[in-house]
Amino acid sequence: MNSNVENRIHENFPKYIDALKQLVRIPSISFDNFDQKFVMDSAEAVKAMFAKAGYTNIQFLLPPSGRPTVYAESLTSPDKPTILLYAHHDVQPPMREALWNSAPFEPETRGDRLYGRGTADDKAGIITHIAAAQQVRELLGDKGPNLKFIIEGEEESGSAGFAEILEKHAELLKCDAVIVADLGNFAKGVPSITTTLRGMSAVNVTLRSTKAPLHSGSWSGPLPDPAQALCRMIASLADADGKILIPNFEDGLVPPTAEELASYRSLGYSEKTFRCESGVLDKVSLTVPEGEILESLWRRPSIVVTTMEVGSRTNAGNVLQDCAYARIGIRLAPGMNADACAEKLEKFLRDQTPNGLEISIDIEDGANPFVTDIAHPFFKKMSEAMKEAYKTEPKFIGCGASIPGAELFRKTFGDIPILLTGLEDPECAAHGENESLYLPDFEAGIIAETLFFMSLAD
Numbered sequence: 001m002n003s004n005v006e007n008r009i010h011e012n013f014p015k016y017i018d019a020l021k022q023l024v025r026i027p028s029i030s031f032d033n034f035d036q037k038f039v040m041d042s043a044e045a046v047k048a049m050f051a052k053a054g055y056t057n058i059q060f061l062l063p064p065s066g067r068p069t070v071y072a073e074s075l076t077s078p079d080k081p082t083i084l085l086y087a088h089h090d091v092q093p094p095m096r097e098a099l100w101n102s103a104p105f106e107p108e109t110r111g112d113r114l115y116g117r118g119t120a121d122d123k124a125g126i127i128t129h130i131a132a133a134q135q136v137r138e139l140l141g142d143k144g145p146n147l148k149f150i151i152e153g154e155e156e157s158g159s160a161g162f163a164e165i166l167e168k169h170a171e172l173l174k175c176d177a178v179i180v181a182d183l184g185n186f187a188k189g190v191p192s193i194t195t196t197l198r199g200m201s202a203v204n205v206t207l208r209s210t211k212a213p214l215h216s217g218s219w220s221g222p223l224p225d226p227a228q229a230l231c232r233m234i235a236s237l238a239d240a241d242g243k244i245l246i247p248n249f250e251d252g253l254v255p256p257t258a259e260e261l262a263s264y265r266s267l268g269y270s271e272k273t274f275r276c277e278s279g280v281l282d283k284v285s286l287t288v289p290e291g292e293i294l295e296s297l298w299r300r301p302s303i304v305v306t307t308m309e310v311g312s313r314t315n316a317g318n319v320l321q322d323c324a325y326a327r328i329g330i331r332l333a334p335g336m337n338a339d340a341c342a343e344k345l346e347k348f349l350r351d352q353t354p355n356g357l358e359i360s361i362d363i364e365d366g367a368n369p370f371v372t373d374i375a376h377p378f379f380k381k382m383s384e385a386m387k388e389a390y391k392t393e394p395k396f397i398g399c400g401a402s403i404p405g406a407e408l409f410r411k412t413f414g415d416i417p418i419l420l421t422g423l424e425d426p427e428c429a430a431h432g433e434n435e436s437l438y439l440p441d442f443e444a445g446i447i448a449e450t451l452f453f454m455s456l457a458d
């Protein structure tokens, strides 16, 4: 039976690549300063694919932004389990277009990878769901599981309306498990299920000392410099090794179990690989020893200044600036709470403000960390399906990034299994230039999901 599945998917694979290319050609960037017509076009294209596959109840679920989430279903029988299949059809901007070796929205195959914005993140996820669903329907008919699709339209711009969509349509979306195909494999050819995600938040800080910029010769000395003041405040957030110094910041943090640590070690991730994948400069030392790199990425909080602004480089002159600005991002480990951490960061910055400078702080919407319990039998079934498809043992891994949807599914549906899979890999450059998808894993991913659906028929 399994080789039959493999053969069928192998025969249809060129068709699946074509469908993926069709979606990649639509620049569906969900950021406000890009033309939102394309997000609508990609929603329509996904809708047309569902219609062509013969799915029912196809509709747009609209958040306040108007960027449609596309819904469809393929129902078999009320006695069969219902799986909700998540992916997103919006993409990141292309960043620096000059650095792309081929046009970002004109997919191009080079070697065993398909290049183009959205190939890996996350349009391959959409096609994986559609292809696997179609296969299981042809193979099992009404004996297969019930499948519901939810393809979001604003994940990259922060999923601002997703909580509302889930709440409003909770009955329509009701399910026994969710597959979120928006993560990735630990390495090429290494199938992976992600079990933890870090949470995130960010604050925007503006520090002001005078009403306007001043001649630095005539005025500096008696007046404090907002740029240096802000730098001192930022420097007080963490020590040189990144250890966060805000009191009680790590409250609630759930450290990895001995079993989880052993599974991280079993991945054999070396400092050399990490240095190579991150592009860190040769002489720069890491803040943790080799054996703690994955734990640091997946299970500890971090703090990063994502932007700083004082005056501008083009107008750099002898000026005492009136204000300084920074955006400070935090990543939170499982167990920590995004709102509570952002508030602690805000209070700490206010307490550190020197010389009575005027400080204003704006907290962005955050996302809580996510952790899933792999004891549910669906994890075993998915892991066996992956082993069959990839011909190697799957890995349970963590992820340093955040997917707000994962925690929202938990909130909406309670303690059901949420399987985080996907087709990114360390070379895929998601969010960067020259994003690409490793095609052998695309095929194996479709086989794995098909075998997983088939395992639910028993």
Ligand SMILES: [Zn+2]
Residues within 6 Å of the ligand: 088, 121, 122, 155, 182
């Ligand atoms: Zn994504």
